[in-house]
Amino acid sequence: MLLQIDKDHGRFRQIVRGRIRKDLRKFLTRGELVGREGKHLVSIPVSGIDTPHFRYGDNNDAGVGSGDGKSGDKLGQDGEGIGPGGTEEGRHILEVDISLDELADILGEELELPRIEPKGRHNLxxxxxxxxxxxxxxxxxxxxxxxxxxxxxxxxxxxxxxxxxxxxxxxxxxxxxxxxxxxxxNPQSNAVIIYMMDVSGSMGAEQKEIVRLKAFWIDAWLRRNYDGIESRYIVHDVRAAEVDRETFYHLREDGGTRISSAYRLARELIERDYPGAEWNVYLFHFSDGDNSSESDSRECCKLLKEHLLPQINEFGYCQVASAYGSGNFINVIHEHLAREPKVVTARVNSKDDIYDGIKAFFAQGR
Amino acid sequence: MIRTLPRNIAEQVEIIAEHARREGLDFFPVIYEMLTAEQMSQVAAYGGFPQRYPHWRFGMEYERLRKQQRYGLSKIYEMVINTDPCYAYLLEDNTMTDHKTVIAHVYGHCDFFKNNIWFSRTNRKMIDEMANHATRIRRYVDRFGLDKVEQFIDTCLALDNLIDPHSLFMRRESVRPPKPINQSAAPQLTRFPAKRYMEQWINPPGELAAERERHEQKTEQFEGRFPASPVRDVMLFLLENAPLPDWQADVLSLIREEAYYFAPQGQTKIMNEGWASYWHSTLMTGYILRDEEVVTYCDHHSGTLATQPGRLNPYKIGIELFRDIEHRWNTGRYGKEYDECDDMAARRAWGKDKAPKDRVVGRGSPGREKIYEVRRVHNDLTFIDEFLTPEFVEDQKLYHYRYDPATGRMVVVNRDFAKIKQQMLFMLTNHMQPYIYVADGNHANRGELLLVHKHNGVDLDIRYAQETLRQIHVIWKRPVHVQARIDDTLMLFTFDGEQSSQQRLDEAVYDI
Incomplete structure (x- = not known):
């Protein structure tokens, strides 16, 4: 049967995409989105798609039901809204499934991100x-x-x-x-993202949430650009350790900070697992910028300049504002590595800065 | 592409149609088509039609249906549309038992479409009409561009509940601007023909004088008013009076036409589904079901009639009420004597002592006659109003619930008959849509449009109202207002083309 519906459906998706684009800034800062990702799909609440009508308002809150129950019994499960029978329409918010790739495309279009030119063999x-x-x-x-x-x-x-x-x-x-x-x-991955995070005492839940959001969008964009991509996670305070994804986002440690420990571990990882020109390596570091000593900060810069930068595509440093600490590390990087094109920094004070942070990271298409 | 039905199903169609006819059902010829689940979602998104005008709303509906179907949340077994001949769709991967049930169900619907009075004015060639609409809209799209046409369709759809379903059955006064009244012409008074010596009794002078006065009052009140009296068919009013280019007027008119076509289905949801369920149940259990099919059938049937807490299933209420009516008329439980009987026990036992041994049930019984009559003349509102009884409410375990601010949940209030009936009638009145009238097309003598919400217990949703005003402004092009009562305060909401505003009213701009 030949039907027009595919056209209408396509048009609907197009409208949804437009709506998401318009509200992208809002979505970027929305935590709940991140938890929802299925394997390939994200479901996104999109508002204001249906047509308005004159309709009854909130004090329309009674109805007739049937079944057992006595006066005062509650209906339905917790959090489940029950409307009067027979009215299905009127939900102003619609949940739309959209693939991660599509979402990344929208992100790319809206932020005007250039496509990444991968190094090494294209299609492994x-x-x-x-x-x-x-x-x-x-x-x-x-x-x-x-x-x-x-x-x-x-x-x-x-x-x-x-x-x-x-x-x-x-x-x-x-x-x-x-x-x-x-x-x-089967596409063989030839790209890897290494996330490093400071888990010292000064990184609170709010900071972690920002890291989580930002990492989600970094992931989405890079995954769009590479057929296969691996992720590795490193946490550090004074010492560094490789952890899995779950732990990365939920680990809470106390104590001081020695950033160089993480960079050293990253170097080991790269040299052991991702050698040479075949791999596109992305290094991201999230911290509140409160390193233990000046000398360690200098050590970090030296590590980056001599060992890490030659082997990777990009190093992104994201400094999350925190109530504690000096937040001086970003200045040290600026001072020592100002002329390195592969180094990108971003300051994120609140969720609203994530949008610009992403843009800063990928504006160069590396 | 019409696929011919498999022979075994075509055979069943014949058999079931024959049984249905013998039971007295009277239907248009039915054309069955087999669809895959995917196709079913497509057709359902189009409201049962193979062709509709291009619009994203159908795509949205399609996505929702397809998702529900894929995840097994719901399944559309059957669909039938009100046309002559009737088109009905069967789901390909159903079992034979399901097919039979659906076919029996379809004849119920089809009989209802043909005989219920509320459907009598619908266009039975709607498939062609819908296809014409699609062509017309496509032509406009080619000419003016998709965005422009689509946007205007969106605007029209915001109004598609502002129609007057009753207007098809009566002549309303014209909504056109009143002509200058010829002063010398005396008002037409109601005067019955009478012999002269009877004149003063048949046409009492006092009555005539009173009527003349009423008439004068009315002309005074409405002099210069436009429309002369409030108009419920807002779409028609706009169509006739708004400054629209031809193509926009055409789009508005075809969306209005479709709204009128679908209106009776909204008005008779409970009856229509109840009637169809009554007949699939009667036909299946009476004639068609084979032993090995009983369990499958019961599963299907009970799934259709299942009720969730806090919701009323129209299938369930409808079938039970039809059965109740049939039973009552078979046992003489109607009429003045019965209605006035307060003794529950006596009512329960009514008719049992008087029942003759050879009492007919089923075909030809007074109960059956009665429900045939009911399906002809009633709609959901009058159906519930007339036939809901305390016994029925008790048997069906109906209760009345409302929102409890303390817990933020819906709670059962009680099982009071009067309250339940009132709530149900409210839910069915104008099928849960607020009554909006055009009160003045020349408000403040500035050509502004004044709408009025007739309040019957529930307020308008302010945010939606303001959004809708915006859309109406697109059509009317002058400021638009709606007068509504919110929290017992009269308010006037306005959209003047640039911004929305609201003001409190000390007295009504227009009393409705």
Whole structure:
């Protein structure tokens, strides 16, 4: 059946995209979005899509139901709104599923981010054969018996040769069908993001939330640009350790800060796992900029300049404002690495700065 | 692309139609089509039609339906549209039992469409009409661009509940500006023909004088008023009086036409579904069901009639009420004597002692006759008003609930019959849409539009009202106002083309 609906559906998606673009700044700062990501889909609440009508307002709050219950019993589950029967319309907020790629595209368009030109081989893929298809020719060992039998049976019935009393079926050349393979290409990742976070006492829940949001958007954008991408997570206070994603976002430590420990660990990681020119390495560091000593800060700069920067695409330093500490580290970076094009810094004081922070990180298309 | 029905289903269609006809159902010819679940979502998004004008709203609906269907949240078993011949859609991957149930259900709907009076003025060639609408809109899109046309459709859709479904059955006064009144012409008074010696009794002079006075009062009150009396069909008023270019007027008129086409379905939801469920149940259990199909059928049937807390299932209320009416008329539980009987026990036992041994049930019984009559003349509102009884409310365990500010939840208030009935009637009046009238098309003598909300217990949603005013302004092009009562204060909301404003009114600008 030929229907126009696909056109209408496309138009609807287009409107949704437009709406998301318009409200992108708001979405960027919305924490709840991050938790919702499924494997490939994010569901986003989009407001103001339906057409307005004259309708009843809030004091329309009674109805008739049926079932057991006595006076004073509550209806429904907690948090579940129950409206009077028969009115389905009027929800002003609509949840729309949108793929992460689409979202990243919108992000790219709105922030005017250039596409990243990856280094190394473009499409690193691994190939695998899977027997999921059918062919007319092939070796007898791969003959698909069931299909072959069905075709033969059909031929017998069509030609009237089928005899229910003596149902013997003999295959002919034209009946035979063979299993065959398809080559599946799996993109091999050739990019890696290494997130480093300061988990010293001065990083509170609010700061972590900002890190989380920002990391989500960094992830979304880079994933859009590379077929496969890996993520590694490093936390540090005085010492550094590699952790998994869950821990990264929820770990809470006390104590001082020695940033160089993290950079040293990152260097080890890169040299061990992601060597050479094949890999696109992204390094992001989130901290409140309160390093323990000046000498350690200088040490960090030296590490970056001599060992890390030559091997990576970009180093992003994001300083989150905190009530404690000097926040001096960003100044040290500015002072020592001002001329390094691969170094990008951003100060994020509140969620509202995330938008500009992302833009700063990827404006150069590296 | 019409796929022919598989033969086994086509056979069943014949058999079921025959049973339905013998039971007295009277329907248009029905054309069945098989659809995949995906196609079903598509057709459902278009309201059952194969063609609609291009608009994103259908895409939105489609996405919602498809998602529900994919995640198994809900399934559209069947769809049938009110046309002659009737088109009905069957879901391809249903079981044979489901198909049979659906086919029986469809004949119920179809009989209802054909015979219920509220559907009598609908266009039975609506498939063609919808396709014409689509062509017209597409032509405008080609000419003026998608954005412009789509935006205007959005505007029109904001008004599509501002119609007057009753107007199809009566002649309203014209909404056109009143002509200058010929002063010398005396008002037409109601005068019955009478012999001269009877004149003063049949046409009492006092009565005539009173009527003349009323008439004068009315002319005085409405002199220069435009429209002469409040108009409920806001869409028509705008169509006739707003300064619209031809193509916009055409778009507005076709959306209005569609709104009128769909209106009776909103007015008869409970009855329509109840009637169809009554018949699928009667036909299936009476004739068609085979032993091995019983469990599948019961599963399907009970799923259709299931009720969630806090909601009324129109299928359930409808079928039970039809059965209740049939039972009452079969046992003589109606009329003055019964209505005035206060003794619950006596009412419960009514008719049992008098029931003759050879009492007919089913076909040809007085109860059956009665429900046929009911399906002909009633709509949901009058259906509930006339036939809801305390026994029914008790049997169906209906309760009245309301929002409890203390807990922020809906709580059961009680099972008081009067209250429940009142609430149900309220929910059905104008199918939960507020009454909005055009009161003045020349408000403040500045060509501004004054709308009035007739308040019956519930306030308007202010934010939505202001958004809607914005849309009406697009059509009217002069400032628009709506007078509404919010929290017992009269308010006037205005959109003047640039901004929305509101003011308190000490007295009504217009008394409705």
């Amino acid at each position: 893929t691994s190939e695998k054969d899977r027997y999921s298809s059918i062919r007319q020719s092939g070796p007898e060992s791969l003959r698909h018996f069931k299909r072959t039998f069905r075709r033969a049976l059909r031929r017998y019935i069509m030609t009237g040769a089928y005899d229910p009393q003596n149902p013997s079926i003999i295959f002919e050349r034209s009946d035979k069908v063979y299993r065959s393979w398809k080559t599946i290409k």
